[in-house]
Amino acid sequence: MSKRIDVKDLNVYYSKFLAVEGVNINIAAKSVTAFIGPSGCGKSTFLRTLNRMHEVIPGGRVEGEVLLDGDNLYEPGVDPVNVRSQIGMVFQRPNPFPTMSIRDNVLAGVKLNGKKISRSDADALVEGSLRGANLWNEVKDRLDKPGSGLSGGQQQRLCIARTIAVKPDVILMDEPCSALDPISTLAIEDLINELKNDYTVVIVTHNMQQAARVSDKTAFFNIAGTGKPGKLIEYNETATIFSNPAEKATEDYVSGRFG
Amino acid sequence: MTTNALKSSGPSAGRAGDKIFSGAALGAGVLILLTLFAVAVFLFIQALPTFTADPAEISGGAGFFSYILPIVIGTVIAALIALAIATPIGIAVALFISHYAPRRIAGPLGYLIDLLAAIPSVIYGAWGYLVLAPALVPGYQWLAENLGFIPIFGGPASQTGKTMLTAGIVLAVMVLPIITSLSREIFLQTPKLHEEAALALGATRWEMISTAVLPFARPGIISAVMLGLGRALGETMAVALVLSTGGLIPSLIQSGNQTIAAEIALNFPEAFGLRLAELIAAGLVLFVITLIVNMIARAIIARHKEFSGAN
Numbered sequence: 001m002s003k004r005i006d007v008k009d010l011n012v013y014y015s016k017f018l019a020v021e022g023v024n025i026n027i028a029a030k031s032v033t034a035f036i037g038p039s040g041c042g043k044s045t046f047l048r049t050l051n052r053m054h055e056v057i058p059g060g061r062v063e064g065e066v067l068l069d070g071d072n073l074y075e076p077g078v079d080p081v082n083v084r085s086q087i088g089m090v091f092q093r094p095n096p097f098p099t100m101s102i103r104d105n106v107l108a109g110v111k112l113n114g115k116k117i118s119r120s121d122a123d124a125l126v127e128g129s130l131r132g133a134n135l136w137n138e139v140k141d142r143l144d145k146p147g148s149g150l151s152g153g154q155q156q157r158l159c160i161a162r163t164i165a166v167k168p169d170v171i172l173m174d175e176p177c178s179a180l181d182p183i184s185t186l187a188i189e190d191l192i193n194e195l196k197n198d199y200t201v202v203i204v205t206h207n208m209q210q211a212a213r214v215s216d217k218t219a220f221f222n223i224a225g226t227g228k229p230g231k232l233i234e235y236n237e238t239a240t241i242f243s244n245p246a247e248k249a250t251e252d253y254v255s256g257r258f259g
Numbered sequence: 260m261t262t263n264a265l266k267s268s269g270p271s272a273g274r275a276g277d278k279i280f281s282g283a284a285l286g287a288g289v290l291i292l293l294t295l296f297a298v299a300v301f302l303f304i305q306a307l308p309t310f311t312a313d314p315a316e317i318s319g320g321a322g323f324f325s326y327i328l329p330i331v332i333g334t335v336i337a338a339l340i341a342l343a344i345a346t347p348i349g350i351a352v353a354l355f356i357s358h359y360a361p362r363r364i365a366g367p368l369g370y371l372i373d374l375l376a377a378i379p380s381v382i383y384g385a386w387g388y389l390v391l392a393p394a395l396v397p398g399y400q401w402l403a404e405n406l407g408f409i410p411i412f413g414g415p416a417s418q419t420g421k422t423m424l425t426a427g428i429v430l431a432v433m434v435l436p437i438i439t440s441l442s443r444e445i446f447l448q449t450p451k452l453h454e455e456a457a458l459a460l461g462a463t464r465w466e467m468i469s470t471a472v473l474p475f476a477r478p479g480i481i482s483a484v485m486l487g488l489g490r491a492l493g494e495t496m497a498v499a500l501v502l503s504t505g506g507l508i509p510s511l512i513q514s515g516n517q518t519i520a521a522e523i524a525l526n527f528p529e530a531f532g533l534r535l536a537e538l539i540a541a542g543l544v545l546f547v548i549t550l551i552v553n554m555i556a557r558a559i560i561a562r563h564k565e566f567s568g569a570n
Contacts, residue, residue, distance in 0.1 A: 051459065053455065053458065053459055056455065056458055058362075081461050081462070081463050082461070084458060084459055084460065084461040084462075085460070085461025086461075088459065088460070089455075089459035091452065091455065091456065091459075093452060095450075095452040095453055095455070095456040096456075097453060097456065097457075097470060097471065097474070098453070098475070099474035099475060099477070100474070108457070108460060108470060109460035109461060109462075112457070112460055112461060112462045112466050112470065159456070162456075162460065163459075163460070166460060166461065
C-alpha cells in the first residue's frame with residue numbers, strides 16, 4: 001500500500017505567525033521526495049502538516065488542503081489519529097520507548113490501533129518489520145532487551161521498524177540521520193531505497209549529498225528573511241535541481257553559496 | 260626536563276571551590292545518616308525496658324506483642340484506606356493538569372492542590388470531626404444495612420461517624436496533594452520526543468499517556484505514593500481527633516481501632532516509667548514499618564531499572 005499526496009495552497013501557522021506560505025506540491029506514490037533548505041525555512045514544519053503532527057504543538061494550525069489519494073486530511077470530521085496511523089513518521093532523534101523491549105517497541109503501534117494479535121502473528125510481524133528495517137540480524141537474539149540499549153543508528157532503524165509495522169501508506173522522515181554517524185547514515189539511506197518499493201517516502205534533510213543520493217524528486221524551501229514565512233521555491237526531479245535549477249536561489253543553495 | 264608541564268605548582272582558585280562543595284555535600288550526606296542513626300539509637304534505648312519487663316506489667320497485661328499488634332494493624336488499615344482513595348484520584352488529577360486541562364485552568368488548579376498540602380493537620384482533624392464524620396453517618400448506616408455481611412462494613416454503624424473509614428478518608432485528603440503534585444511534576448517531564456513517537460504511530464491521547472507517559476513516570480508515581488504512605492502512617496493529629504478509639508475490630512464503620520501515632524499522642528502527656536517506654540517502643544515499631552515500606556518501594560523501582568529510560 002502506498003498513496004500519493006497532493007498539497008493545495010497550504011498556509012501553516014503558529015498561532016498568528018505565518019510560518020509557511022502557499023505550498024502547492026504533488027508527491028507521487030512509491031517515490032522518495034527530499035525537502036531541502038536552510039534552517040528555519042519551514043521544511044520540518046511543513047512535513048509535520050502532512051500527518052497532522054503540526055497541531056500537536058499548542059497554537060499550531062493550517063489553512064488549505066492536503067489530499068491523500070484525493071481524501072483531504074483536514075476535512076472536518078477527520079480524526080488525526082486515523083491520519084497518523086496511515087502516515088507514519090520518523091523523527092530527528094531516535095526515540096524508541098525506553099520502558100519497552102525491542103519486540104514491544106516494534107509492536108507498540110500495532111497494539112495501539114486496538115487490534116488483538118496472536119503470538120505467532122506478532123512474532124512474524126516483529127521479524128518482518130525488523131528485516132524490513134535491516135535490523136533483524138543485529139537484534140534477533142535480544143528482542144526482550146530494552147530498545148534504549150541499542151546504538152543510535154540501530155535505535156533509528158528500530159523506529160523505522162516500529163513505523164512500518166503499522167503498515168502505513170506514507171513514511172515521513174524528519175532529518176532521520178542528523179544524529180547518526182556516517183556508517184549508520186549509509187544503512188538508513190540503503191533502507192530508504194528499499195522502502196521506496198512499498199511506501200511513499202518524504203524526507204527532510206540538511207545534507208544535500210543525501211538528498212541527491214536517495215531522492216527521486218527534491219523540493220527547495222527558503223525564507224526571504226527572519227520573521228517572513230517560508231516558501232516552496234522550486235520542486236523538480238532531483239537531477240534537475242542539482243544540475244540545472246530554474247531558480248537563482250536554488251542554484252546558490254545547492255552550490256553552497258549560502259545556507 | 261623531568262617536570263611535567265601539566266602539573267601546576269600552586270593551588271588554583273577553581274579547585275578550592277570544588278573541595279568546599281564536595282566537602283559540604285559529604286557533610287550533608289553524613290549528617291542525614293547520623294540523624295537517622297541517633298533517632299534509632301534513642302528509640303531503642305528508651306524502649307528497652309518494655310522488652311525486658313514482665314509481660315503482665317505491660318498495658319493489656321499480655322506482653323508487648325499483643326499490645327502493639329492491634330495498633331500496628333490499625334495504622335496499616337488507616338494508611339491503606341487513605342492510599343486506596345488518594346492514589347487513583349491523585350494520578351487522575353495530575354494527568355488532568357498535565358495533559359488534559361487547558362493551560363488557563365491547569366496553572367490555578369495546580370496551585371490549589373498545592374495549597375491543600377499547606378493546611379495544618381489539626382484543621383483537617385477538626386474538619387473531619389465536625390463536618391465529615393456527621394455527614395458520613397447516613398452512608399455508614401446504609402452500608403451496615405445493605406453490605407453488613409462483609410466484615411469491614413459490619414454493623415451497627417457508629418452514630419457519631421468517628422470511625423476508621425472516616426479517619427482514612429481524612430488521611431486520603433491530606434495525602435492527595437503529595438501524590439498529585441509529585442505525579443504532575445513527573446508527568447510534565449515526559450520527553451516530548453516519546454509523546455510524539457506515540458502520537459505519530461496513531462495513538463489517541465489516552466493511548467499516548469499509557470504508552471509514553473505512565474511507563475516513564477512509573478518510578479516517580481511509586482515514590483509519590485510512598486511519600487504519601489509515610490505521611491498517612493505517621494499522621495497523628497487528624498487521626499487523634501477523628502477516630503473514636505478502641506480495640507481491634509474488623510468493621511471500619513464502628514468506633515474502635517487505633518493507630519500508633521495517635522496512641523502515642525493521646526497517652527504521652529500522662530505517661531511515665533514503663534508506660535513511657537511502651538509508647539517509645541511503639542514509635543520504634545512505626546519507624547521500622549516506615550523503613551520497610553521505603554525499602555520495598557526502592558526494590559520495586561530498582562527491579563525495572565533496565566527499562567527506566569535512564570540508560
